[in-house]
Structures are given as C-alpha cells and as structure tokens.
Amino acid sequence: MVTSSPVDLVSAPPPQWSDLSATGRRVLLDLLVHGPRSRIRIAERLGLSRASLTRVARELVDSGVVLQGDTLPSATRGRPAEELQLRPQAAHFIGVKITAERIYVVATDLAAEVVDEISAPLISPDVETVVDEISAAAASLIRRFGNVSAVGVGLAADVLRRDGEAVVKASPLLGWSEPIPLPRLLEERIGLPITVTNDVHALTAAHHWFGSGVNHRSLVVYGVGAGIGSGAVIDDELVEGANGRSGRVGHTRVGGTGRVCANGHTDCVHSFVSMPAIELNAGVAPGEYPLAVARARAGGVREAEAFSSAAYALGAVVAESVNLFDPELVSLMGEGLDMLDLAPGAYRDGLVAHLEQVPIESVRTERPPFTFGLYARGASATAIRDLLSE
Ligand SMILES: [Zn+2]
Incomplete structure (x- = not known):
C-alpha cells in the first residue's frame, strides 16, 4: 500500500454528531455546499428566525464544526463578524471505491477535500477479502487522522435499503451473486457508521454538492x-x-x-x-x-x-x-x-x-475534469450526507 505522506497527524476527536440539532445539520449542510455566508443570508435561505439562527450558530461553533467571523484566527480576520464558515478539519471521512482489480481509499475533511489516499490491488473479490482490505486501509487512515466520523463505500452494484439496513443486492463485477450486508460487516470491523452506495450515485451526489453541478x-x-x-x-x-x-x-x-x-x-x-x-x-x-x-x-x-x-x-x-x-x-x-x-x-x-x-x-x-479518485471522494461525500441528513 502507498500513502501519499508518512506524517502522522492525530487530531482532536470528531464532534458528537448525534448531539447536533436538526436545524444545526441543515445550516451545516448549507455552509458545506454553498460556502461561507452571513447569518442573515442563511436565515433567509433556510426560513429561520434570526433568534433561532443565533442559537444554532452558537451550537455549531461550540461543537467545533463552524467558525464565526469574530472568532476567526488573526490571519483570516477581516471577515464580517456575522459570517459563518465551515471548519473543514473538524472531522474527517473515509471514502472507498471497489473495482474488480483494486480498492481506492481516500480520507477527506468535512468539506470533502481529499487529504490522503491509498490504493491497493484487490487480492481477491471474495467478500471476506474485500472486508479485510477495506478495514485495513480504513484503520491506517483512522490512525493518521484520529477524528474520522464515518466511512462511505461505492461499488458498481445495486444497494437496496430495507428495514433500515442497506444490502448489496448483487455485484456481477465482483462475482457476488448473493445479497451481502456489506455495511454491517464493515461496521463490525471498523466501528464507525458505514454508508454503502452505488458508485455512480455517489459520484452524482458529490458532483451535485461539490463539483460543477453545484447550483x-x-x-x-x-x-x-x-x-x-x-x-x-x-x-x-x-x-x-x-x-x-x-x-x-x-x-x-x-x-x-x-x-x-x-x-x-x-x-x-x-x-x-x-x-x-x-x-x-x-x-x-x-x-x-x-x-x-x-x-x-x-x-x-x-x-x-x-x-x-x-x-x-x-x-x-x-x-x-x-x-x-x-x-x-x-x-x-x-x-x-x-x-x-x-x-x-x-x-x-x-x-x-x-x-x-x-x-x-x-x-x-x-465533461468535467475526471480522476478515478472522484469515485472514492464521492463515497466519502455520501457518508457526510448521511450523517447530516439523519
Ligand atoms: Zn444488454
């Protein structure tokens, strides 16, 4: 396996996502997709009263995921005091793309920017090996970043959601003919929330949020x-x-x-x-x-x-x-x-x-610029999305 940099970088623990209010998640998602903006504009866009936005802004600043203009470090001072912006390093996410030959694993920050990547040959497409390889790659990125909140996996397959559980129905590309509860298998090994998505759906979601599909x-x-x-x-x-x-x-x-x-x-x-x-x-x-x-x-x-x-x-x-x-x-x-x-x-x-x-x-x-890593980044973006839309 090849990592892009040998530096170990363990940071503060991730925010307690389950404690965030539904409105807090909506505001965070808006900042994620549309960038920094003033509290007044966010209130207008999301139909919130100024009082409730003040409350939510405090919640997001306290949980470490958002910075407010008047609390920014001196280097970025000069921003309006009322402006909110994402703090991308507040949390990291892992995105995985599985192909018949390789796995591609990226770590992204909260803004879905890729900060590290690992690519390795897929030793065998059988389910156990795939779970082993993803778990090992994820573990090395979790060691490196510490505050990893969730893992997204994309593969060329139908992913069915039934009774709250996602199951990979079948993946002809990997030779999987039986339904595989891949999210559960990975969660048992990695111990973090897992989102498994069709790879092109993940690419689409990420392009809509972070690519030229924005707006x-x-x-x-x-x-x-x-x-x-x-x-x-x-x-x-x-x-x-x-x-x-x-x-x-x-x-x-x-x-x-x-x-x-x-x-x-x-x-x-x-x-x-x-x-x-x-x-x-x-x-x-x-x-x-x-x-x-x-x-x-x-x-x-x-x-x-x-x-x-x-x-x-x-x-x-x-x-x-x-x-x-x-x-x-x-x-x-x-x-x-x-x-x-x-x-x-x-x-x-x-x-x-x-x-x-x-x-x-x-x-x-x-035909936007494309690299294969965009699939893995897309998978990470779906993990972020799941966390913020719960
Ligand atoms: Zn045909």
Missing part, C-alpha cells in the same frame, strides 16, 4: 468505464429509486450492428460503450483499451469504428435521459470517454436520433 437543481451524471451507469438529481435531491437501482441505462437497446451482450440483448448500450466492449469491438485483448485508443488515433479502421459505435450509443442513451428528466445539465464522467474525442460526430448523431422533439442546442452537456 443546478437537476442534473444527470454518467459514469463510463468498466461499465456504464447514471445518476440523477431532481429538485436538488439524488434519485436513488425505491430500491436503490435507478439509472440503469447499460442495457438500453440502441440498434447498430447486431451484437449480442452477455444478457442476450441485441445492440444494447453495453455492447458498445464500456471499455471491455470497446476492447472486444476493436479486436484488442482485454485490458488493452489504451492500445485501441492509440490505434484509432493512428487511423485504424476497426478501432475507429469501435469508438464511433460507442459514441453513437452514448449519445443515444444520454438523449433518453434528457427525454426522461429534462435536466439542466448532463455531466459525462469516467475513464472511458475517449469516444467523445475520437468520434464527436457520432455522439451528436446518437443524440439527434434519439431526442424527442428537443433541439440539440438546448441540451447542456459538460
């Missing part, structure tokens, strides 16, 4: 890599679905070349868009995705066609999301988006062919 009340995020998933935010709320499985777009049929996916569908998105599908269609060995990219760039016909089909299918499925949700913004994220550079025309064709009486100019699409 958009509706948003669709695509995660494209080993697979394809999507997440939606409607009216400022992440849509997880009644069973935690919203956003499954990978097997939408888009037409094309008559290819059959592992589920027996002809010409579904999965047959074209994911990195394994591109490898197969480009005729390179599994894991040789970069070679397919290089050959397509160099003019390889078969490789170029693989990316062109991928771009068309992605355009088609993005169009379906726009038809369904009419979002303010569509964010395309993930490590497998080279089709957008290699075949932008095919992407546009897929969009145009599938949009229902929506002019393509009105579809706002962005």
Whole structure:
C-alpha cells in the first residue's frame, strides 16, 4: 500500500454528531455546499428566525464544526463578524471505491477535500477479502487522522435499503451473486457508521454538492468505464429509486450492428460503450483499451469504428435521459470517454436520433475534469450526507 505522506497527524476527536440539532445539520449542510455566508443570508435561505439562527450558530461553533467571523484566527480576520464558515478539519471521512482489480481509499475533511489516499490491488473479490482490505486501509487512515466520523463505500452494484439496513443486492463485477450486508460487516470491523452506495450515485451526489453541478437543481451524471451507469438529481435531491437501482441505462437497446451482450440483448448500450466492449469491438485483448485508443488515433479502421459505435450509443442513451428528466445539465464522467474525442460526430448523431422533439442546442452537456479518485471522494461525500441528513 502507498500513502501519499508518512506524517502522522492525530487530531482532536470528531464532534458528537448525534448531539447536533436538526436545524444545526441543515445550516451545516448549507455552509458545506454553498460556502461561507452571513447569518442573515442563511436565515433567509433556510426560513429561520434570526433568534433561532443565533442559537444554532452558537451550537455549531461550540461543537467545533463552524467558525464565526469574530472568532476567526488573526490571519483570516477581516471577515464580517456575522459570517459563518465551515471548519473543514473538524472531522474527517473515509471514502472507498471497489473495482474488480483494486480498492481506492481516500480520507477527506468535512468539506470533502481529499487529504490522503491509498490504493491497493484487490487480492481477491471474495467478500471476506474485500472486508479485510477495506478495514485495513480504513484503520491506517483512522490512525493518521484520529477524528474520522464515518466511512462511505461505492461499488458498481445495486444497494437496496430495507428495514433500515442497506444490502448489496448483487455485484456481477465482483462475482457476488448473493445479497451481502456489506455495511454491517464493515461496521463490525471498523466501528464507525458505514454508508454503502452505488458508485455512480455517489459520484452524482458529490458532483451535485461539490463539483460543477453545484447550483443546478437537476442534473444527470454518467459514469463510463468498466461499465456504464447514471445518476440523477431532481429538485436538488439524488434519485436513488425505491430500491436503490435507478439509472440503469447499460442495457438500453440502441440498434447498430447486431451484437449480442452477455444478457442476450441485441445492440444494447453495453455492447458498445464500456471499455471491455470497446476492447472486444476493436479486436484488442482485454485490458488493452489504451492500445485501441492509440490505434484509432493512428487511423485504424476497426478501432475507429469501435469508438464511433460507442459514441453513437452514448449519445443515444444520454438523449433518453434528457427525454426522461429534462435536466439542466448532463455531466459525462469516467475513464472511458475517449469516444467523445475520437468520434464527436457520432455522439451528436446518437443524440439527434434519439431526442424527442428537443433541439440539440438546448441540451447542456459538460465533461468535467475526471480522476478515478472522484469515485472514492464521492463515497466519502455520501457518508457526510448521511450523517447530516439523519
Ligand atoms: Zn444488454
């Protein structure tokens, strides 16, 4: 395992989250997402009386999670006395992304900024090993930061919430076919609250709070890599679905070349868009995705066609999301988006062919800077969110 820095940094214990009032949590969440602001503006935004905001501000300052203008250290003096701002180092969180090959673990502060990261090969995808590896990585970050409050885990799977317990229904990527009570297994080992979420839902929630999705009340995020998933935010709320499985777009049929996916569908998105599908269609060995990219760039016909089909299918499925949700913004994220550079025309064709009486100019699409660590950061953000929304 590799940590970014050997320095040990044990700080004060985390705040007692369970003691925070519901209003205190709302104010903290507002500061988290929208940054420092005056007490008057927070009171207006959240519909609170000035008296109750004064009370809540004192509660948040006393618990160490918020600083008030007149209590700031001298270096930052000059802020208005009435301004509240988050104290990011008041608590830390751990975010984990599990893939079939590796685990990525980050520590973030309360503002969801990554302060340390660990990445290690997944020795085996069996449940016990995954729990062992996550627990070991979490333990080393907890030793380092001391005030870790909760752990979020994201993976490519349906996470069902039933009777207050979250269960990973199945993860074909990890070969898990039985429902796994992953949060409980991890909580028993780590001793902290655990949030387990579909990885693209976590990415979506974090992008809505901390990425360019801020200030958009509706948003669709695509995660494209080993697979394809999507997440939606409607009216400022992440849509997880009644069973935690919203956003499954990978097997939408888009037409094309008559290819059959592992589920027996002809010409579904999965047959074209994911990195394994591109490898197969480009005729390179599994894991040789970069070679397919290089050959397509160099003019390889078969490789170029693989990316062109991928771009068309992605355009088609993005169009379906726009038809369904009419979002303010569509964010395309993930490590497998080279089709957008290699075949932008095919992407546009897929969009145009599938949009229902929506002019393509009105579809706002962005491709924000992406690193794989954003998945783990997203998982951490969902842990923060769970703590503040309880
Ligand atoms: Zn399919």
